[in-house]
Amino acid sequence: MTTTTPPAPEPKRSLRLALLGDHRRMEELIENVGRCVSADDRHGALGEWPALERMLLAHMDLEEMLLFPKLSPSEAKAVGRLRAEHADIRARLGEIGLALELHVARKAMFDDLVARLLDHAGREDDILYGWADRKLPERVLEALLRRRDDH
Numbered sequence: 727m728t729t730t731t732p733p734a735p736e737p738k739r740s741l742r743l744a745l746l747g748d749h750r751r752m753e754e755l756i757e758n759v760g761r762c763v764s765a766d767d768r769h770g771a772l773g774e775w776p777a778l779e780r781m782l783l784a785h786m787d788l789e790e791m792l793l794f795p796k797l798s799p800s801e802a803k804a805v806g807r808l809r810a811e812h813a814d815i816r817a818r819l820g821e822i823g824l825a826l827e828l829h830v831a832r833k834a835m836f837d838d839l840v841a842r843l844l845d846h847a848g849r850e851d852d853i854l855y856g857w858a859d860r861k862l863p864e865r866v867l868e869a870l871l872r873r874r875d876d877h
């Protein structure tokens with residue numbers, strides 16, 4: 727007699743791992759542009775920048791629109807800080823984009839942006855990402871992952 731074992735259920739995808747992966751990718755892209763700037767490769771820097779800018783803006787939009795509002799009101803202060811950090815990151819993106827156009831960007835601007843992103847990412851991982859994987863219903867996590875995959 728042969729027995730067939732049912733197929734193993736699909737492993738649940740982790741929003742935390744997906745978003746941490748995005749952080750790493752964005753840090754790499756910023757470092758790439760910073761290297762182009764150091765090498766006075768204006769063409770390379772301007773070529774790489776739009777994809778990074780789009781990815782970072784879409785990542786922050788998704789967090790602000792779909793994740794921050796789901797956190798408990800007891801986390802309001804922490805969410806306020808994360809939103810303020812996003813505003814700071816957006817302002818820096820604008821400054822750097824303009825500096826690239828004007829050919830006055832400096833490597834230190836990119837190092838500073840990476841440092842701020844790392845700091846922000848650590849706080850998000852502590853407050854938001856593990857909580858989302860543990861507490862959000864699976865269908866909501868799947869929907870969030872699909873939204874993120876669309877970017």
Ligand SMILES: [Fe+2]
Pocket residue numbers: 785786789808812846850
């Ligand atoms: Fe964020």
Ligand SMILES: [Fe+2]
Pocket residue numbers: 745749785789847850
């Ligand atoms: Fe993030």
